[in-house]
Amino acid sequence: MKIAMIGTGYVGLVSGVCFSDFGHEVVCVDNNPAKVEMLERGELPIYEPGLDTLMAKNVEAGRLTFTGDLAAAIDGADAVFIAVGTPTRRGDGHADLTYVMAAAEQIAKAAKHHVVIVTKSTVPVGTNRQVRETVSAANPDLDFDVASNPEFLREGAAIDDFMKPDRVVVGVETDRAAKVMEEIYRPLYLRDFPIVTTDLESAEMIKYAANAFLATKITFINEIASLCEKVGADVKEVSKGMGLDGRIGKTFLHAGPGYGGSCFPKDTKALARIGQDHASPMQIVESVIKVNEEVKRRMVDKLLDLCGGSFNGKTVAVLGVTFKPNTDDMRDAPSLTIVPALVGGGAKVRVTDPQGKREGEALLPGVEWHDDPYAATSEADLLVLLTEWNEFRALDLSRIAGSMRGKRMADLRNVYTLEDAKAAGFTEYDSIGRVGTGG
Numbered sequence: 007m008k009i010a011m012i013g014t015g016y017v018g019l020v021s022g023v024c025f026s027d028f029g030h031e032v033v034c035v036d037n038n039p040a041k042v043e044m045l046e047r048g049e050l051p052i053y054e055p056g057l058d059t060l061m062a063k064n065v066e067a068g069r070l071t072f073t074g075d076l077a078a079a080i081d082g083a084d085a086v087f088i089a090v091g092t093p094t095r096r097g098d099g100h101a102d103l104t105y106v107m108a109a110a111e112q113i114a115k116a117a118k119h120h121v122v123i124v125t126k127s128t129v130p131v132g133t134n135r136q137v138r139e140t141v142s143a144a145n146p147d148l149d150f151d152v153a154s155n156p157e158f159l160r161e162g163a164a165i166d167d168f169m170k171p172d173r174v175v176v177g178v179e180t181d182r183a184a185k186v187m188e189e190i191y192r193p194l195y196l197r198d199f200p201i202v203t204t205d206l207e208s209a210e211m212i213k214y215a216a217n218a219f220l221a222t223k224i225t226f227i228n229e230i231a232s233l234c235e236k237v238g239a240d241v242k243e244v245s246k247g248m249g250l251d252g253r254i255g256k257t258f259l260h261a262g263p264g265y266g267g268s269c270f271p272k273d274t275k276a277l278a279r280i281g282q283d284h285a286s287p288m289q290i291v292e293s294v295i296k297v298n299e300e301v302k303r304r305m306v307d308k309l310l311d312l313c314g315g316s317f318n319g320k321t322v323a324v325l326g327v328t329f330k331p332n333t334d335d336m337r338d339a340p341s342l343t344i345v346p347a348l349v350g351g352g353a354k355v356r357v358t359d360p361q362g363k364r365e366g367e368a369l370l371p372g373v374e375w376h377d378d379p380y381a382a383t384s385e386a387d388l389l390v391l392l393t394e395w396n397e398f399r400a401l402d403l404s405r406i407a408g409s410m411r412g413k414r415m416a417d418l419r420n421v422y423t424l425e426d427a428k429a430a431g432f433t434e435y436d437s438i439g440r441v442g443t444g445g
């Protein structure tokens with residue numbers, strides 16, 4: 007199969023590279039010339055473990071190329087995937103479909119033969135029909151099909167998720183589109199990964215329902231964590247005891263500083279808007295959005311307590327600013343709420359993150375960047391463990407406490423315990439959902 011992939015972000019680039027590894031001929035297109043130039047030089051515009059090696063292998067094999075020329079990319083393509091961003095639209099919470107519709111129009115104007123136009127971006131119910139109308143209006147003579155193929159990969163584990171998915175969801179209207187999609191995903195069919203073939207609307211809805219459910223699960227445990235702190239329970243034990251129930255499952259039950267990232271915040275907001283538009287309010291999801299904001303605010307209160315009620319004049323070391331480990335993605339990261347609150351309150355903030363600096367420098371003005379956690383915490387009054395990178399899981403806490411001015415730690419990912427902290431010489435330690443602060 008010959009595939010054109012429009013958009014070389016976290017989803018488009020990973021999907022394009024993996025499809026080429028399946029043996030398809032893939033051309034990845036981006037309208038950002040700087041990204042295309044980097045990719046042509048063999049460099050990655052994003053950080054994703056393992057992607058550089060897989061990309062180099064498929065470029066070398068002649069199956070994977072990059073271009074800024076969309077028309078050239080779709081010439082001869084059996085399928086063209088739209089994998090552009092669908093951020094929250096300013097003002098109303100809807101998914102902004104500007105990039106999707108612009109791509110659809112560009113495809114319509116450039117296509118000269120039958121093609122399946124596949125939406126991989128996360129889009130509200132009805133968008134694929136809108137894509138069909140847009141393409142028909144722009145090129146009434148074009149023979150084409152549309153398909154919905156939402157993506158479920160997680161940044162940081164994206165290649166594994168793409169190559170060994172829990173399921174692939176394909177929404178189609180015609181047998182012809184179904185056959186093309188089956189051919190594209192043949193390597194996964196052959197290895198018995200479940201492929202859910204359905205109508206366009208159900209495919210679109212599956213993606214939002216899945217993300218909203220996961221955001222709900224995280225938010226549920228975050229709210230339980232808050233209550234645990236009040237009643238003297240340990241949320242880690244509670245999660246374990248709950249998660250062992252097969253009906254519940256143990257994933258997405260880790261209490262933390264609130265969900266963030268490129269998907270959950272925008273997808274929950276978009277689903278809430280879809281519900282409102284159809285007079286079928288998503289009351290649970292609306293609560294989740296509200297509670298998640300409260301969770302992030304509660305983190306700031308925790309830090310304020312550890313700083314004796316004021317950040318002014320304090321030196322705070324923040325370990326990890328990306329929204330989760332193993333990515334450089336900063337979109338809607340809890341750090342974007344917490345760090346500005348520290349800076350705004352008059353703290354001197356020192357930051358360290360294995361991959362976050364490239365994006366983070368512009369997003370977190372007024373902070374000092376350090377290359378490692380030991381340099382960042384030296385002479386600090388408070389250590390905040392915000393993203394649980396592996397690098398931060400086995401710190402020499404005694405060395406850190408010994409070099410700090412105030413020996414206080416806010417462990418917002420429950421990596422350590424009060425006992426660990428006390429043994430290392432910390433006088434105050436707070437975490438999530440556990441009775442913590444103590445000297």
Ligand SMILES: NC(=O)c1ccc[n+]([C@@H]2O[C@H](COP(=O)([O-])OP(=O)(O)OC[C@H]3O[C@@H](n4cnc5c(N)ncnc54)[C@H](O)[C@@H]3O)[C@@H](O)[C@H]2O)c1
Binds near residue numbers: 012015158268269
């Ligand atoms: N990031 C994730 O973990 C993830 C997971 C599942 C689904 N999704 C969904 O996938 C979609 C893409 O997300 P992302 O994180 O990869 O976005 P991204 O912002 O990282 O990348 C989008 C890319 O598309 C390019 N682009 C935009 N319009 C274009 C056009 N007309 N022609 C060519 N290139 C164009 C941009 O330059 C950019 O490089 C979103 O809808 C998102 O919700 C993301």
